[in-house]
Amino acid sequence: MTQRPASPASIGRPDVIAQAHARSVEIGLRASETPDFHPLRQPVLRELVERNQSLYTHALPVMETLHAQIVDTQSMVLLTDSHGVILHSLGDSDFIEKANRVALCPGVSWAEADRGTNAIGTALVDGQPTVVHGGEHFLHANRILTCSCAPIADPFGRTIGALDVSGDTRGFHKHTLALVRMSAQMIENHLFSNQFADSIRVHFHARAEFIGTLFEGLAAFAPDGRFLSANRSALFQFGQPLADLQRQPIDALFGIAFAKLLQQITRAPGESIELTLPSGVRVVARGEYATPRYVAPAENRASSSREFGSGAAQLAFTAAQQRGEPVPLATLETLDTGDAHMAAVLRRVAKLRGRDIPLLVLGKTGTGKEWLARAIHHDSPRRGAPFVALNCAALPDTLIEAELFGYEDGAFTGAKKRGSVGKIVQADGGTLFLDEIGDMPLAQQVRLMRVLQERTVVPLGGTRAIPVDLRVICATHRNLREMIEAGTFREDLYYRINGLVVTLPALRERSDLAALVTRILALQPDGERLPRRVSAAVLERFAQCRWPGNLRQMANVLRTASIMAEGAEQIELDDLPEDFLQDCVDVAGGEVVRLPVTVAAVERRDGGDARLAGVATQSPARMEDWQARLIAQTLARLGGNVSAAARELGLARNTVYRYLRRTGAAH
Template sequence: MTSLQSRHIDNVYSIATGTALLADPAASLVHKSWARCVRDHGLDPSRPTPARILPAQEVRVHQQQLEHFLRAARAGMEDIYRRVAELGYMVLLTDAEGITVDYIGNPAWDDQLRRAGLYLGADWNEAHAGTCGVGTCLIERQPMTCHQTEHFDATHIALTCTTAPLFDHSGKLTAILDVSALRSPEARESQHLVRHLVSMYARMIEDADFLRHFRGHWILRLGSAFGLVDVAGEVMLAFDDGGTVVGANGGAREVFSGLQQPLRGGAVSELLHMPMDAIWRLGNGGASALPFAHTVLLPGGGEYHASLIAPRLRRSPATAPASPAPQPSDRLPPLERIAGEDDPAMQQLIAQARRLVDRGIHVLVEGETGSGKEVLARALHGASRRAALPFVAVNCAAIPDSLIESELFGYTPGSFTGGRAKGMKGLIAQADRGTLFLDEIGDMPMALQTRLLRVLSEGEVLPLGAESPQRVDLAVVAATHRDLSALVAAGRFREDLYYRLCGAVLKLPPLRARRDRRYLIEAMFHEEAAAMGSTARLSETAMLRLMAHDWPGNLRELRNVLRLALALCTGASITPEELRLAPYRPSLDHRDATPPAIDNDDDSAAEATRLLDALQRHRWHVARAAQALGISRATAYRHMKRFGIVAPQRG
């Protein structure tokens, strides 16, 4: 124990046991939490509490309970992570019980994040973890920062965690958004900007869920900024054709909190003290939302600018919704569906993949994170004679080291303390006669690689505590974004397992290198729109913007961008302004060989790539890069602004 930890423990005890603390209204949220931890939860700051991690199957149950909310939340998490990743932060989402149901972090820090409990399945409820960003936010129900020594547990005092509660469309506390870092400046004020960012994204996620849920109703948006009410309205009310309020977002619940009667079920005209014909005129008589806003004076004296959004999904109560028209891709076989005909490289990969189906050959899929490795694995499964049998996906990087052996191989009754009384069937056995997909195989611990080798070579799996193995019949597809051959050379991956896995290697190109981007964007947009019940279209200008984007997050980033755009879309079609694309922040790994000069006839994506390559070759010296491209420095700066290219921070 360090001297800092010892002083921290003494400080927690002295404040938490103060008799006047809980009665003092000026006591901080943190100090009140310390008192709860000692008096109510029976925690001891001198006894570190190890991270409690739920088994993967229990985590999936928690995730399923938030299935619809997770769509908008994941898109928001991806967006905020792209803005804070370079500063050393990670992003996680917990449910209302404090269980981590999703997280995004730098894979290079996986071991440290796991030890700190900042990963999938971790329990951050205050009763277990003590004062922390998530647990205390669940109780206080307001944004907060728990910075370093504000944590109760002395083993957490290096962390900084900033959180905000997420309420669903009905006002129920549903989740906690958390941005954390393993290390940070000592000053608590260093987290102020992060706190504002977390609060802003929490509101955006809530509003996206609200718009999705009430997409079949009229929505009145009220905002204090005249020009931003259509995209950043703080107050939203959903009402039906009769003018009855059916829902209110967090901003509306706060503004109208002084009402004697509940918001839901009341008349929107009475709330605003406006006749219904005046309200309909806010949306051009009900046809569509106007491109400008009107001023509304609320009964409490507040002045807001208002606009009205027409229902995006109209359904007759007596009639089931019509199925969306099938797209050409829907009629293709599983493998052919994952790529467009205008990408020769992908067509060659698909032809190779089809020759591997049902040949008893293990397949290794290589590609960047988010490039569609699992999509390809599922397509291989769907094209095989095993298509009607289980497809079991295992993310070797997401399961804690302490659990991965029992999760993969299962265990017999009484194998170890804390296990299920009836034992558990492992994921490998669950995939019997089907396909086992081992994602991020490069992260599998060395000790388990030996056991997996036996499964692949002998076709047998031995559960923990069992005396005899069980036969399994598997098609195995492994995937990685790492260089496995380099891991083998470094002694971090078994050479015999490597050669057993890569019976055939399929290399997926990143999205920025694919020539069928339009096909992929259209197919994915159709899929997401159908899932959300949206009738919105993708404008051609938005399509061009998507085509020119660099997509560092590949297909995963594309899906999240489309989901968020559909959730927030207020008109008949999505415009470029509604696409929340991260600034173009290139990686050195993304360089391509390029011609020496910019050709004004090339498309935007090619121009951006050439400019980026020149900047990287000349160490971001703009004048030298411009000279190499045969353009002026002013033109180079203009192109950088056009494509959103930002020089990396130095230091």
């Protein structure tokens, strides 16, 4: 086997790649083989997704958030089952064609037995997060990829799938695996909370500020005190495998009698208590047991995490859910943060209060369409009934029908024995929000049209029509009139759903940026020592951003920056994610200004050069000079090695080459 130079991804872990290559050879694969371009047929893939419905449902919103964090990096997010078959993908349009050339698409197996050494297959074999970069792939055809993958375990520790980010090798970033690992852990925590929704749950950590975060330990107990399971963080804190914990009584695990723990939980729900782990470490804990709070209906609980909106809405819901508090409510009044365009939209929809006139909300992805729909629902006479959301773009065409209309027992192979109540019936008496209605297949458009006309729904495989009383709010980022002309959207349905049409402004068009930042930061968990404001320099940088992900992107940026600035009074430029800075526009030249390293790091590297101390507030022209000087210094120190300089600075190599051409130093 030809020896390849170590890549940035393989430093410190050559044995993993070597062992994977040995397995590939032993299986009988040839490195020159052409990848299989024949994915599973749609009916087979549909059944596979149905068998993995819980994983699929809880992974979708996390995949969307992860994709928003890596958007425009020529990469894609992939979900697989436990055997490495891709169930779903989200990707940049400019990378999908390249991915298809190596069969990186739904319905294709990326198990080691089929693809040799690759992040998905190797991570599933080893049971550990794995990076496979470029030439580390066994098949030559796959060496255009850099892949970071983490296995996903069910609440009982069994591997049920994997989450992967794959992209162009030139876009490799050492932090991608950390993002994937955190996202996989988030999916696991969602699965855990759903599995033990009716059990006694203990949230704990040695540091109080980590309660309610991704890193808290979760342990579940039956009402009689039997230990049921624990999440990944809890197992780490206990320092014992799950099988050993299941043989121990609760007083051995937390140093307290079960009756006393239950008494404290029910007497003062949500209050912190101090417990002792078997190692003697004292932890802060909060317990919950059937506390009355808003949750989705039982049939809908598995997908409740997907039903809460983007941007501030998603951040607010996640924080509240983690703390076991009621979901924060939006009203038309609270959405008015000072932007004239937004205020006009709110005035228009307010006139529909109490009237079941259909509403069509237009706007780019992430502008807060679902948040507006929730506010309309809350300010209506239907506020006491369910608000049910379905993202038509988040499900395969074959599953939208079952999700929306429901199905009877036996309608699908492997489906739930008692069938499933669809979203339309779940929303009876309340509001049905259909996001990305433009992505609904024509066949389902016909069925939806019939429901809106007759106000009854017949589940798949059923014969009885179920009457429903609901308000329908639809949203899309597509031009539905153009779709009607192209024959991909029904004109009769269009006129059924657009009683009133409003358009939400993109974030870069809004004048209430400072108010939105304040509002989003105010929604962060109270138990965490996170800043509630940003510096003037950060706000200025925000004003230069293109914000392609709109409110969703802003919420993600602020959440990450808040964690980086934990304990500080405000968020500074140093705390902003590096990849966010590529969306900041040089208003003078119309080009992207990407600050590759923090100001503090530059000052340390240059011995505290006072000329660099005010870089955050310099003009765009001076900023470009500063960036050029930093690139020149880095290249000189690294002997002109462009790849090494780009990695250290966090820049694309093309950016460094562009600088060399501009200065005449290219060779």
